[in-house]
Amino acid sequence: MRANLTVNPTEIFLPEIENAAAKSRFVFVCEHASNKIPAAWAGLGLTEAERTAHIAWDPGALGLARALSQRLDGVLIHAPVSRLVYDCNRAPDMAGAMPARSEVYDVPGNAAISAEDRLARTEAVYLPWCHALHGLIARRIALGLQPVIVTLHSFTPVYFGAPRAVEFGIIHDEDPHLARAIHAAALKTTRLRAELNAPYSAKDDVTHTLRVQATPYGLPNAMLEIRNDLIATPAAEIAMADQLAPVLNMGLVEIQKQAKAS
Amino acid sequence: MRANLTVNPTEIFLPEIENAAAKSRFVFVCEHASNKIPAAWAGLGLTEAERTAHIAWDPGALGLARALSQRLDGVLIHAPVSRLVYDCNRAPDMAGAMPARSEVYDVPGNAAISAEDRLARTEAVYLPWCHALHGLIARRIALGLQPVIVTLHSFTPVYFGAPRAVEFGIIHDEDPHLARAIHAAALKTTRLRAELNAPYSAKDDVTHTLRVQATPYGLPNAMLEIRNDLIATPAAEIAMADQLAPVLNMGLVEIQKQAKAS
Numbered sequence: 001m002r003a004n005l006t007v008n009p010t011e012i013f014l015p016e017i018e019n020a021a022a023k024s025r026f027v028f029v030c031e032h033a034s035n036k037i038p039a040a041w042a043g044l045g046l047t048e049a050e051r052t053a054h055i056a057w058d059p060g061a062l063g064l065a066r067a068l069s070q071r072l073d074g075v076l077i078h079a080p081v082s083r084l085v086y087d088c089n090r091a092p093d094m095a096g097a098m099p100a101r102s103e104v105y106d107v108p109g110n111a112a113i114s115a116e117d118r119l120a121r122t123e124a125v126y127l128p129w130c131h132a133l134h135g136l137i138a139r140r141i142a143l144g145l146q147p148v149i150v151t152l153h154s155f156t157p158v159y160f161g162a163p164r165a166v167e168f169g170i171i172h173d174e175d176p177h178l179a180r181a182i183h184a185a186a187l188k189t190t191r192l193r194a195e196l197n198a199p200y201s202a203k204d205d206v207t208h209t210l211r212v213q214a215t216p217y218g219l220p221n222a223m224l225e226i227r228n229d230l231i232a233t234p235a236a237e238i239a240m241a242d243q244l245a246p247v248l249n250m251g252l253v254e255i256q257k258q259a260k261a262s
Numbered sequence: 263m264r265a266n267l268t269v270n271p272t273e274i275f276l277p278e279i280e281n282a283a284a285k286s287r288f289v290f291v292c293e294h295a296s297n298k299i300p301a302a303w304a305g306l307g308l309t310e311a312e313r314t315a316h317i318a319w320d321p322g323a324l325g326l327a328r329a330l331s332q333r334l335d336g337v338l339i340h341a342p343v344s345r346l347v348y349d350c351n352r353a354p355d356m357a358g359a360m361p362a363r364s365e366v367y368d369v370p371g372n373a374a375i376s377a378e379d380r381l382a383r384t385e386a387v388y389l390p391w392c393h394a395l396h397g398l399i400a401r402r403i404a405l406g407l408q409p410v411i412v413t414l415h416s417f418t419p420v421y422f423g424a425p426r427a428v429e430f431g432i433i434h435d436e437d438p439h440l441a442r443a444i445h446a447a448a449l450k451t452t453r454l455r456a457e458l459n460a461p462y463s464a465k466d467d468v469t470h471t472l473r474v475q476a477t478p479y480g481l482p483n484a485m486l487e488i489r490n491d492l493i494a495t496p497a498a499e500i501a502m503a504d505q506l507a508p509v510l511n512m513g514l515v516e517i518q519k520q521a522k523a524s
Contacts, residue, residue, distance in 0.1 A: 091400075091403060091478075091479050092400055092403045092404035093403045093404070093406070093479075115404070115405045115406055118404045118405070119401060119404045119405055121404075122400055122401065122403075122404040123401070126400065127393075127396075127397050127400060127401075130396060130400070131389075131393040131396070131397075134389075134392060134393070134396070135389050135393075138353075138354055138384055138388065138389060138392070139381060139384065139385070141353060141354045141355045141384075142354035142355070142377070142380045142381045142383075142384040143377045143380070143381055144355070144377055208478070211477075211478040212478040212479075215473075215478070216353075216470070216473040216474040216477070216478065217353050217355075217474075
């Protein structure tokens with residue numbers, strides 16, 4: 001174990017950054033953009049159907065995030081491998097970082113992960129992700145661009161056999177201001193069934209990215225969850241972005257007004 | 263400004279890591295270890311005396327940190343340039359990150375820093391520091407080593423003309439457990455004048471490293487401040503490490519006991 005503390009992996013998976021020169025405050029983050037399982041992990045023992053299911057990624061989230069980043073002139077960063085290899089929205093010691101079971105599916109390749117394997121995945125996926133996102137944010141802070149962090153996710157309409165009625169979930173961690181403002185704007189201007197801290201909340205340990213990347217710098221932040229049947233095609237992703245872009249903008253305007261007043 | 267969002271600096275200053283294979287939970291961190299001002303910043307317009315004063319670094323902190331890391335088998339990471347170029351214990355938008363004035367001294371080279379200069383220093387000093395420290399911590403988390411973060415600082419005995427009586431300050435951020443345990447151990451086993459949250463506290467924005475690197479991962483953490491006249495020679499640094507090593511160990515044992523009981 002000693003030697004491994006300083007060893008680097010042979011292959012690392014760098015996140016992709018789009019619209020890098022964007023000028024607005026929005027930084028869009030998509031941790032579960034891809035269902036790619038690199039060859040080294042041999043498909044994690046999953047069937048083809050399992051590898052394309054919601055357990056491997058958030059279907060529709062990247063398309064939506066990309067369309068939002070274009071409409072709101074925000075930078076976008078997304079992870080290049082499946083969350084079943086490493087879930088970039090989890091710390092290395094959380095069970096969900098390399099889950100042995102996800103919803104009703106076993107993940108054979110994650111059934112028995114040694115400390116060395118855990119380290120190798122952390123180095124190959126989590127560290128490049130964290131450092132690229134942190135660098136992107138810190139550079140924008142240095143330039144006075146006052147970044148606002150919005151993470152984009154999708155959730156399955158049926159979970160453990162139960163249907164979910166919520167369509168648009170807005171989740172906050174320590175600082176609720178942006179999430180509340182987006183929620184209010186969604187209720188006011190869309191017909192979406194929008195709920196705060198649904199279908200889960202910070203208590204379920206789903207806000208790791210916000211805690212690591214936004215809270216320590218005092219940056220406004222929110223985690224957005226769209227039910228994935230509403231963004232199941234490229235056209236639906238675009239239509240949802242057309243609905244949500246003004247909602248996010250209203251949310252930003254609101255917190256800027258609050259900041260000015262305080 | 264656009265182009266700079268993705269530009270990398272030509273030279274970066276990597277922190278140094280010592281005792282990398284250490285097996286204890288302690289991760290010792292020394293943000294103000296060095297008073298080196300690389301040639302690019304032309305001494306920041308300071309005199310030789312100013313460049314060796316406490317405004318440029320924390321005299322004695324590195325020697326103490328090194329001796330503690332040896333006694334407690336902890337890994338040590340320290341920053342390689344003066345905090346007047348970039349204070350690694352500050353976010354890029356804090357005035358103290360590249361201070362135009364420090365205590366009673368003006369810093370001419372920091373009087374008018376452009377956004378581009380701020381970005382260049384962030385890329386050259388702050389990002390390499392953050393990512394090396396984060397990588398070190400995340401790797402240890404992945405390996406199940408349950409890191410405990412202790413940052414080491416020294417403070418001047420006379421500040422703005424007023425003498426400071428406190429000799430050993432223990433400062434906490436959100437999680438006070440380790441700081442309180444170390445404070446109690448110091449009162450019990452040493453004759454040092456030890457105080458909690460002195461000579462300053464988290465309210466003074468001095469706990470950036472703890473907020474970025476420890477809190478989001480739920481890691482026990484504390485910031486230690488030693489009055490620099492007590493560690494003014496290599497022999498004094500060693501003597502202080504001999505005093506403090508058992509104190510830190512008692513603190514760790516105490517929080518482990520508390521964690522087990524809860």
